[in-house]
Amino acid sequence: MSSSLITILLVGLLLFVLFSAHIAFYSWFRLHQLGLTLFMFSLCFIAISWLVIGTLVVAESIADINYSALTSWFISLPLKTLTFFIYFINGCLFYLATRLHLKQVERLNLRAIKDSLDNLPSGLCFYAESGLIMLANRQMDQLAYQLTGLPLENGLNFYEQLLNGSLSPGVIRLSEINQLIFKLPNGNLWGFTQRLVKLKQSTVTEIVGTNLTLLANLHSHEEKQRHQLEAYQKRLQVYDQDLVELKRAEERLALKFDIHEQFGYLLLLSRHFWQKRIVGLASEPDAHAIIKLWQDQLKALVKRNLVTDDYDWASFLTLARELELDLRLIGKLPTDLTSLTIFKLALQESITNAVRHAKASELIVKSRLKDNTYHFNFINNGNLPTEPIIEGGGLSSIRQQVLNNHGMMNVITQPTFNLEIKLPLFERGQDD
Amino acid sequence: MIKVLMVENDPLASQLFALFLKEHPRYELVSILTSAVLALSYCERNEVNLILMDICTDLGASGLEVASKLKQTHPEIKIIMITSQPEYDYLKRARAGRIESFWYKKTQELELLEVMDRTWQGESIYPDTTPVVQLGLALSGEFTPREIEVLRELVGGDTNQEIAERLGISSITVRNHIQKLLEKTGFTNRTSLAVAAGKSGLVNREF
Numbered sequence: 001m002s003s004s005l006i007t008i009l010l011v012g013l014l015l016f017v018l019f020s021a022h023i024a025f026y027s028w029f030r031l032h033q034l035g036l037t038l039f040m041f042s043l044c045f046i047a048i049s050w051l052v053i054g055t056l057v058v059a060e061s062i063a064d065i066n067y068s069a070l071t072s073w074f075i076s077l078p079l080k081t082l083t084f085f086i087y088f089i090n091g092c093l094f095y096l097a098t099r100l101h102l103k104q105v106e107r108l109n110l111r112a113i114k115d116s117l118d119n120l121p122s123g124l125c126f127y128a129e130s131g132l133i134m135l136a137n138r139q140m141d142q143l144a145y146q147l148t149g150l151p152l153e154n155g156l157n158f159y160e161q162l163l164n165g166s167l168s169p170g171v172i173r174l175s176e177i178n179q180l181i182f183k184l185p186n187g188n189l190w191g192f193t194q195r196l197v198k199l200k201q202s203t204v205t206e207i208v209g210t211n212l213t214l215l216a217n218l219h220s221h222e223e224k225q226r227h228q229l230e231a232y233q234k235r236l237q238v239y240d241q242d243l244v245e246l247k248r249a250e251e252r253l254a255l256k257f258d259i260h261e262q263f264g265y266l267l268l269l270s271r272h273f274w275q276k277r278i279v280g281l282a283s284e285p286d287a288h289a290i291i292k293l294w295q296d297q298l299k300a301l302v303k304r305n306l307v308t309d310d311y312d313w314a315s316f317l318t319l320a321r322e323l324e325l326d327l328r329l330i331g332k333l334p335t336d337l338t339s340l341t342i343f344k345l346a347l348q349e350s351i352t353n354a355v356r357h358a359k360a361s362e363l364i365v366k367s368r369l370k371d372n373t374y375h376f377n378f379i380n381n382g383n384l385p386t387e388p389i390i391e392g393g394g395l396s397s398i399r400q401q402v403l404n405n406h407g408m409m410n411v412i413t414q415p416t417f418n419l420e421i422k423l424p425l426f427e428r429g430q431d432d
Numbered sequence: 433m434i435k436v437l438m439v440e441n442d443p444l445a446s447q448l449f450a451l452f453l454k455e456h457p458r459y460e461l462v463s464i465l466t467s468a469v470l471a472l473s474y475c476e477r478n479e480v481n482l483i484l485m486d487i488c489t490d491l492g493a494s495g496l497e498v499a500s501k502l503k504q505t506h507p508e509i510k511i512i513m514i515t516s517q518p519e520y521d522y523l524k525r526a527r528a529g530r531i532e533s534f535w536y537k538k539t540q541e542l543e544l545l546e547v548m549d550r551t552w553q554g555e556s557i558y559p560d561t562t563p564v565v566q567l568g569l570a571l572s573g574e575f576t577p578r579e580i581e582v583l584r585e586l587v588g589g590d591t592n593q594e595i596a597e598r599l600g601i602s603s604i605t606v607r608n609h610i611q612k613l614l615e616k617t618g619f620t621n622r623t624s625l626a627v628a629a630g631k632s633g634l635v636n637r638e639f
Contacts, residue, residue: 229591236589236626246631254516256444296451312466319470322463323477345491348469355473393497394469 003061005079006054012086013051019093020044023100030104043089123190123209126197127155134204143209146184147171159194159207181212188213259297266293316347320363323355331367339374339423342401343367349394350378350419358382358417369425373407378419385413433460434552437480439498440514441466441490445537449484452544459548466490468498475506482552487515487522487639494639496522500529510551514544518563519636520572520580526558533557565634568617568625572634575616582609584635586626 024040027033057071067075114135117124123140127133131154144152148161149168162180167173170185180192189212197206273290276282313333320327334340347365354360360382368375389411391399398421402409407423436459440446446464453459462478465471467490471483483502487495499511513526516537526534533551535544536559547557565572575583585595592610596603610622619625629635 232623233589233591236587236623239589239627239630259444259448299447299451315466319463319465319474323473341491348467348491348493352469352473355476397492 003058005083006058009079009083009086010051010054010058012083012090013047013054015090016047016086016093017044017051019090019097020047023093023097026097026100031100043093121211123192123207125152125155125158125207126204127207128202128204131156140207140209143190147182147190155205155207159192159205162192189216262297266290266297269293312344316344316351320351323351325351325354325360326362327351327365328363329365329367331365332369333367334369334374334423336425338405339425342398342405342407342421342423343374343376345398345401346376346378346419346421349398350380352394353417354380354382357385360417372425374421374423374425376419376421376423380417382417384417389413434458434481435460435462435479436482436484436548437462437471437474437478438464438484439466439468439471439489439495440464440484440486441488442486445486449544456545468493468495471498472501472505475502475509480506480509482548483509483511484548485511485513487513487519488517488636489639492638496525496529496531496639499526499531503530512547512551512557517633517636517639518565518572519639520562520575520577520634521584523558523562534559536563565632567628567632567634568619570616570618572632575613579609579613580635582606583613583625583629584637586610586613586622587630587635588637589626 020040020043024037024044027036027040053070053074056068057074060067060071114137117135117137118139120137120139123137123143125133125136125140133152133155136152141152144150144158147167148158148165150161152158161167162182167182172183174181174183174189182190182192184190191210191212192207193210194205194207197204269290273282273286276286313329317327334343350363350365354363358380360380362381364377364379366375366377366379389395391411395411399409402421402423405423407421409422410418410420412418412420436453438446438449438461440449450461450464453461459482462480463474465474468485469491471485474480475483483499485495485499489495495513495515499513502509502511507530510532512533512535513522513531514535514537515522523534533547533556535547535557550557562572581599582595585598590598592603592606596606599606610625613625614620614622617625617628619628
């Protein structure tokens with residue numbers, strides 16, 4: 001009997017002991033399977049016995065003493081077959097240990113998933129087509145109980161109850177448009193959504209419950225800020241409109257400054273002339289030149305003073321005469337600034353259309369105030385449009401202003417071209 | 433005689449310019465209109481050779497827009513844009529509309545007549561730059577063209593998102609431009625910046 005074969009056998013036996021002991025402990029502490037544990041301990045015990053006997057054989061061989069009966073029996077065994085058998089058992093045990101480990105890992109993963117879901121702040125639930133709950137976290141269980149007063153047992157029934165069913169006292173259903181939102185008695189808001197999740201062989205339904213309390217608070221805060229911003233913008237837009245007039249006023253003021261300077265220059269020039277005149281150096285043409293300059297400056301000022309309130313209508317009439325357009329007004333001009341501005345815009349556009357497109361010779365303007373509403377009509381006798389009117393910059397701008405002031409505008413093309421505008425009498429402060 | 437149409441809504445300015453022209457034998461002032469839109473009709477039915485066109489005219493009518501339309505329908509009419517507003521974009525828009533000349537309003541007679549003469553002889557007279565305007569701590573020349581565009585939209589009181597949509601850029605870019613503008617001008621908030629910018633005349637959305 002070779003000592004090397006005995007060594008291999010002993011190593012195999014050692015492995016046998018280790019594998020079987022490992023599986024025995026594993027079965028007991030992890031799997032809680034008593035039968036498998038006892039079987040493995042038996043195998044382990046047998047392997048230990050064989051290991052002890054084999055070790056005894058080796059010891060007696062080294063000590064060079066006579067073999068005992070047990071040693072003789074061991075040596076007489078078919079060691080090759082035994083070795084093969086031991087390693088075969090080891091292989092089987094190794095396979096078994098590996099499978100058990102993998103299964104445990106799988107069991108750990110499922111548990112970890114459940115633990116993770118339970119720690120989620122949102123409620124989560126998966127259910128099969130029949131409504132059978134496949135997975136639900138702790139939060140969803142609590143929510144279901146708070147909302148319906150019942151434990152979560154059937155996903156279909158739970159969602160149906162969220163949609164239409166009765167809720168626990170104190171729970172308020174807020175919205176059903178995009179998602180179900182509920183206000184709980186403690187003031188928290190929860191939103192629920194449902195969607196289908198396709199798996200390899202089946203489809204499950206997922207319900208997610210999300211705490212919207214913080215979001216709602218932020219939204220409310222943002223809404224307040226948005227209103228404030230809109231108010232600022234409105235004020236800025238009003239200011240922007242006033243700015244146009246302000247700039248015109250500044251422009252006029254700058255021009256007045258210039259004229260004032262011109263007068264100053266003329267005064268200096270005149271003083272200089274009289275000084276020269278006193279000593280007999282000033283000529284007659286110099287005097288005429290200075291008088292001419294004074295006349296021009298004074299004319300400019302006088303013309304400015306001729307500007308009256310009727311200037312606008314008068315200028316329209318003058319223009320109409322120059323355009324060979326018979327412009328007639330039936331009624332009275334509007335008195336408030338907003339209506340007058342829109343009236344002038346419409347008149348300007350009507351003159352342009354009458355001359356450029358309709359080739360008209362007459363434009364009749366009707367203006368009357370009835371039931372606190374201005375009625376304007378701009379009717380020309382020109383060619384009627386042959387195609388539908390596409391409102392460009394002019395008409396669309398008027399329409400916008402009319403709509404902004406709660407009025408209405410119609411472009412009538414039969415039997416004559418008639419731009420009709422109805423405008424409620426603007427009262428200052430009404431829109432503030 | 434060269435027939436001149438004047439579009440000017442300020443009576444003082446129009447009468448002053450009328451005085452300039454009255455004594456000049458070459459020019460005949462045929463009419464004074466207060467709104468640029470009416471010039472379209474006027475040129476349709478009357479002979480006009482030269483127009484002195486203000487940019488900011490009555491009833492919100494933009495002289496620049498009308499001038500561009502007139503150049504399409506009546507290319508033979510020569511147009512001189514006149515304004516006192518230092519809006520950054522006016523020169524560019526006037527050139528794009530093929531307007532012959534551009535003159536910043538002054539009261540000196542000779543300069544206007546000189547511009548008219550040279551324009552009539554076929555020259556195109558444009559100032560080199562817009563007048564420099566002080567905005568907060570900065571001068572108008574310190575702003576980039578994009579910053580001026582953002583500033584122009586800001587004056588209308590629009591949100592960053594609305595400005596971004598109009599200019600075709602992201603709202604974050606708009607926010608960055610506004611931040612740069614605030615840094616350059618020293619204003620502490622966008623409202624102050626918008627009000628000051630509108631008042632300075634550097635930008636003008638209306639015309």
